[in-house]
Amino acid sequence: MSGVLGKVAYKPVGLALGVAAGALSGLVFRQIWKRASGEDDAPSATDEERGWAEILAAAALQGLVFSVVRAAVDRAGASGVRRLTGYWPG
Template sequence: MGKGINRLAYKPVGLLLGVAAGAVAGMVFKQVWKTAAGDDDAPNATDEERGWGEILAAAALQGAIFAVVKAAVDRSGAVAVRRATGNWPT
């Protein structure tokens, strides 16, 4: 399979994996925040009742979790494509 065809074949897979990664990361973040902060809801940036530290800590934690989950899901998808097609997606 040529590079262009390989890239085209991986596009829909990558999109679906991205959506799945976002959903999984959201669920993981909710559980981690609930455990770490003892609060069911993470603060929104515009929440007047929450301080800067709590807002920024929640954002940093959420970003880190999202990045790790997305990298794991993307890598797993690439490995699956290689197994199915014999080529690494580009």
């Protein structure tokens, strides 16, 4: 499979993995937040009752979790494609 053809063929797989990573990272973040704070929901940026530190900590944690989960899912997907096709996508 040529480089261009491989990239095009991987696009739908990559999109599906991105959606799955987003959903999974949301679940992981909610569990981490619940255990760390004892609250079911993370604060919204416009929550008047919460302070800056709590809002920014929640946003930083959410970004970290999303990035790590996305990278793990992308890497696993690429490894799976390589095992199936013999080519590394990208």
